[in-house]
Amino acid sequence: MITFEQVSKVYGEGHRPALAEVTLQIDRGDFVFLVGPSGSGKSTFLRLVLKEERASRGTVQVAGRDVGRLRSWKVPGLRRQIGVVFQDFRLLADKSVYENVAFALQVLGKPRHVIAQTVPETLGLVGLSGKERRRPHELSGGEQQRVAIARAFVNRPAILLADEPTGNLDPETSVGIMKLLDRINRTGTTIVMATHDDDIVDQMRKRVVELRDGRVVRDEDRGVYGSGR
Amino acid sequence: MRVGFVLGEMFAGLRRNITMTLSVVLVTMVSLFFFGAGLLVQQQVSILKGDWYDRVQVSIFLCGEDSPAEACPEGAITASQRDALRAQLQADPLVDEVFYESQADAFRNFQQMYDTSITANVTTEQLPESFRVRLTDPSRYQEVTAEFVDAAGVEDVPDQRAILEPLFTVLGTATQIALGLAALMLLCSVMLVSTTIRLTAFSRRRETTIMRLVGASRALIQLPFVLEGVIASLLGGLLASAALWAMVHFGVARLRARPGFTTRLIDTHDVLWQTAPLILAVGLVFAIGASLFSLRRWLKV
Numbered sequence: 001m002i003t004f005e006q007v008s009k010v011y012g013e014g015h016r017p018a019l020a021e022v023t024l025q026i027d028r029g030d031f032v033f034l035v036g037p038s039g040s041g042k043s044t045f046l047r048l049v050l051k052e053e054r055a056s057r058g059t060v061q062v063a064g065r066d067v068g069r070l071r072s073w074k075v076p077g078l079r080r081q082i083g084v085v086f087q088d089f090r091l092l093a094d095k096s097v098y099e100n101v102a103f104a105l106q107v108l109g110k111p112r113h114v115i116a117q118t119v120p121e122t123l124g125l126v127g128l129s130g131k132e133r134r135r136p137h138e139l140s141g142g143e144q145q146r147v148a149i150a151r152a153f154v155n156r157p158a159i160l161l162a163d164e165p166t167g168n169l170d171p172e173t174s175v176g177i178m179k180l181l182d183r184i185n186r187t188g189t190t191i192v193m194a195t196h197d198d199d200i201v202d203q204m205r206k207r208v209v210e211l212r213d214g215r216v217v218r219d220e221d222r223g224v225y226g227s228g229r
Numbered sequence: 230m231r232v233g234f235v236l237g238e239m240f241a242g243l244r245r246n247i248t249m250t251l252s253v254v255l256v257t258m259v260s261l262f263f264f265g266a267g268l269l270v271q272q273q274v275s276i277l278k279g280d281w282y283d284r285v286q287v288s289i290f291l292c293g294e295d296s297p298a299e300a301c302p303e304g305a306i307t308a309s310q311r312d313a314l315r316a317q318l319q320a321d322p323l324v325d326e327v328f329y330e331s332q333a334d335a336f337r338n339f340q341q342m343y344d345t346s347i348t349a350n351v352t353t354e355q356l357p358e359s360f361r362v363r364l365t366d367p368s369r370y371q372e373v374t375a376e377f378v379d380a381a382g383v384e385d386v387p388d389q390r391a392i393l394e395p396l397f398t399v400l401g402t403a404t405q406i407a408l409g410l411a412a413l414m415l416l417c418s419v420m421l422v423s424t425t426i427r428l429t430a431f432s433r434r435r436e437t438t439i440m441r442l443v444g445a446s447r448a449l450i451q452l453p454f455v456l457e458g459v460i461a462s463l464l465g466g467l468l469a470s471a472a473l474w475a476m477v478h479f480g481v482a483r484l485r486a487r488p489g490f491t492t493r494l495i496d497t498h499d500v501l502w503q504t505a506p507l508i509l510a511v512g513l514v515f516a517i518g519a520s521l522f523s524l525r526r527w528l529k530v
């Protein structure tokens with residue numbers, strides 16, 4: 001589903017590479033934790049998958065497409081197959097829960113009846129039924145992250161990228177979010193989650209890819225956060 | 230669905246930046262007003278020039294009893310001098326037609342042109358007889374003037390350009406000033422549009438980021454911004470057109486109402502069918518250009 005081959009990313013002249021010669025394959029339906037200290041290149045990896053940034057060297061393939069060679073007008077098509085959630089939720093404050101999720105479909109020009117059916121369905125999946133009309137500021141952090149996940153998943157993408165989705169949440173709430181992501185993963189969605197939350201990684205027992213200074217230093221199935229601790 | 234979405238975003242943007250929107254509208258209006266005014270003055274000049282060249286006749290005034298001695302040392306023109314002049318005119322390749330206007334004809338024309346308060350004090354003998362000459366190429370009237378001004382029996386061949394040239398000069402300068410101001414103001418409106426877009430792009434960066442990430446097309450992300458600029462400048466263009474229309478409607482009507490005013494003038498029809506569409510189109514092109522340019526800079530897609 002996602003293939004990195006000898007991928008390096010240098011942000012500017014004189015900077016040390018944010019990613020260095022990363023070679024990695026992620027298959028359809030995988031659940032992968034991307035771990036490593038702050039600045040190790042996790043977010044950069046996710047941005048390369050989205051073509052928010054271009055690789056300096058190497059090839060990035062996503063869903064069978066060579067992302068580096070993708071024409072700019074085809075980039076939206078790539079992003080429609082990928083959902084993203086962030087640490088800071090990035091909800092629209094002046095829209096309700098329902099509108100926030102519907103927004104993702106509206107801008108893709110989905111017909112009204114599709115939106116009317118899919119949005120409540122997805123809100124049910126993330127456990128927010130009954131809160132459709134709330135504004136983001138009327139929700140807890142965990143609920144806001146559920147809205148963000150619903151928005152990322154409402155178009156049923158093949159891949160879901162999560163950049164420290166539990167970074168702003170307390171441990172109990174984080175567990176709820178992880179259960180939700182696991183449920184989404186079981187529907188066949190490939191999930192790549194960047195995190196440095198060791199408890200979560202240790203509990204989930206999924207594949208762990210560890211980055212350090214932009215290099216892959218460990219790649220384990222059913223791994224834990226820190227091997228050396 | 231998406232049409233509604235784009236329009237909704239556009240109106241939200243216009244409302245959110247209401248002061249910026251208003252400044253864009255007003256600056257665009259002023260710039261297009263000057264642009265349109267310049268065009269109208271230029272149009273008036275070419276009407277005047279065309280009319281004038283159509284009408285250009287070289288008038289060769291002949292010596293009479295009352296002519297000043299320095300112009301007519303030999304006194305009134307003789308019949309043979311008159312015949313010689315006529316023959317010379319008819320042989321001239323620059324001359325199309327020659328009319329002779331006797332003192333009696335001149336007096337009759339004079340009576341028709343002015344009202345009785347003036348004509349009552351003028352007698353037939355005070356008006357000179359003349360040849361009125363129509364030219365094959367009106368723009369070469371000076372050659373004909375030079376040829377006949379010193380001929381025997383000729384009192385004067387007035388240089389017609391002396392009457393109209395100052396007017397053309399004034400109108401030409403007015404055109405240049407108007408177009409210069411228009412260019413300056415257009416520059417202002419372009420800068421305002423791009424500042425507005427920069428501000429809007431900043432205040433809407435969360436929406437546009439999400440749109441980008443869920444895979445909205447570049448056109449859809451940019452359209453609300455471009456439309457905001459387009460609407461604002463169309464409004465400005467319409468206001469400018471209305472102002473030009475009012476200027477021509479009331480200003481020209483007042484001129485035309487003056488007695489004895491026979492010059493052809495631009496009218497509101499010209500404003501509606503020539504100037505207004507042109508300035509609207511120019512406003513549109515500048516707005517779209519400025520929007521796309523600053524979107525490239527300030528909005529990542």
Ligand SMILES: Nc1ncnc2c1ncn2[C@@H]1O[C@H](COP(=O)(O)OP(=O)(O)O)[C@@H](O)[C@H]1O
Pocket residue numbers: 011012015017018036037038039040041042043044045
């Ligand atoms: N837009 C950017 N411009 C310049 N340097 C950047 C940019 N984004 C990230 N970096 C640098 O790249 C390295 C990796 O950053 P990042 O991918 O954000 O790591 P992580 O998400 O693991 O904390 C860091 O050294 C960071 O300073």
Ligand SMILES: [Mg+2]
Pocket residue numbers: 042043044163
């Ligand atoms: Mg990061």
